Ligand SMILES: Nc1ncnc2c1ncn2[C@@H]1O[C@H](COP(=O)(O)OP(=O)(O)OP(=O)(O)O)[C@@H](O)[C@H]1O
């Protein structure tokens with residue numbers, strides 16, 4: 001857990017004093033990623049660097065796991081905090097192995113242990129140890145260097161990580177890949193992470209919480225979905241952009257709004273049964289056909305069922321697509337738009353049907369959150 | 385294709401010229417004359433090397449630490465002015481420096497070594513300073529951020545990354561040094577200058593060359609060996625010659 005209490009930084013310059021961070025008070029629970037987000041110059045980096053004292057705070061306190069860090073030796077403090085700087089900052093004079101093992105070597109690990117650790121970390125960041133450990137940073141691509149930067153910060157397994165736009169230097173495609181890898185890693189490692197970004201989409205994807213900064217102040221600290229549904233003021237709202245409802249699609253899983261109630265037919269059923277079941281469930285257009293293992297295989301359109309006799313297995317049509325329960329609504333929406341359909345069958349890990357998702361359910365879910373947020377804003381809770 | 389043929393032709397031509405020059409000097413009896421000075425050459429070369437080694441290692445021993453001290457953040461205000469003083473120091477001709485050091489240290493080896501030391505110091509200090517000052521702030525921040533102490537930062541990150549530039553300074557300095565040692569003869573410290581200046585005075589080209597040629601060869605040897613040491617010592621990642 002990281003807790004900041006009234007953390008303040010005032011830079012004295014020739015043109016007067018600049019308040020880069022103004023009484024920042026916030027908490028990041030253990031195992032969570034908190035994104036510091038805001039326009040350029042709003043104090044994100046300054047706030048981050050006060051935690052490991054690269055920037056000495058003017059006032060205020062930093063607690064890590066409940067302990068006031070002002071009593072700790074600067075070097076001990078830093079060795080227990082993984083730090084990924086914005087400019088990557090690998091040591092050009094050291095091999096990749098030496099770079100990764102820099103902190104373990106400072107901590108006095110024996111050679112066998114830190115060499116093993118280097119190989120382990122290369123696996124974590126999905127790079128071949130035999131190929132890369134003996135290279136120098138100048139012999140790596142920008143994206144590879146950035147991964148090594150992350151590995152170096154992870155080396156001594158610090159409980160806390162500070163990351164300043166760690167994926168900033170990578171092209172969008174590779175960035176998405178690294179973000180995914182990093183999230184997967186975080187699921188296993190459960191570090192407490194403060195992560196600076198100025199990319200809203202990155203923040204929404206990576207953050208368990210997002211802290212919005214403006215002119216050195218913390219304006220709002222919320223979970224991504226709350227932030228998008230209920231921006232606290234006009235600044236936050238305009239910063240999030242006018243497509244924030246669409247951005248929320250990324251955050252909601254199909255499983256969150258799936259309706260497990262779905263009528264289906266089997267290949268052996270007659271078309272008359274299919275029609276009957278459509279009427280029972282009130283389906284206007286079609287009904288899903290599943291095989292014996294409950295896997296969706298096709299659909300029977302109402303027009304076919306109404307005017308034809310026979311068995312479903314002879315008259316079904318291909319499905320527009322299926323969606324996995326763990327996919328997000330963005331993918332579901334995209335599929336619906338592409339296939340001109342208003343519903344999709346949902347499948348579980350075994351490919352079996354587990355319900356359906358409809359456009360109505362989606363809009364209702366998103367709309368409900370927005371309305372709740374509006375109510376909360378217009379009728380402020382009393383006694384809070 | 386053409387270029388490589390020209391190169392080969394050029395090399396052959398050079399060999400032919402060297403051979404012709406050798407034949408000519410032999411025919412004029414120059415080589416015999418030259419060899420007559422051989423014992424002197426041996427003795428004076430050793431003296432020459434000794435002067436270079438003394439003043440050079442002194443300059444390295446002082447110049448690098450001085451450059452390091454000047455590059456520390458706390459020294460930022462005074463560093464530039466001190467570098468200016470050193471710069472002005474080098475514009476004084478070495479002969480004048482030798483004359484000055486003679487005037488208060490007397491005649492002999494000591495003032496010569498001191499004068500050479502002064503002349504050699506600047507390139508080493510300057511390159512150490514600029515090499516360290518040129519290290520990117522991001523690198524220093526990364527080093528500090530992972531918990532290195534100031535000393536660890538200096539020895540594990542700053543110096544290794546500045547090493548190439550520092551070696552370039554040492555190389556320039558020592559090459560100048562070897563070329564300047566002949567002047568030390570003028571204040572009575574010996575060295576190959578003895579043959580050169582005496583040869584000039586006596587209008588004896590063979591004697592003069594017996595001093596000049598070994599001096600030139602020493603300069604080349606010093607240059608090459610420092611280049612070799614740099615090649616081996618500077619880490620591959622920051623060594624443009626080994627990229
Ligand atoms: N060393 C310094 N001296 C004086 N002012 C500074 C210093 N460092 C930062 N500032 C000022 O403090 C403010 C916050 O800077 P900071 O680097 O924290 O911004 P940021 O949110 O990280 O911006 P960006 O997204 O551009 O990196 C800015 O106005 C900046 O000009």
Ligand SMILES: [Mg+2]
Nearest residue numbers: 044045046196
């Ligand atoms: Mg910044």
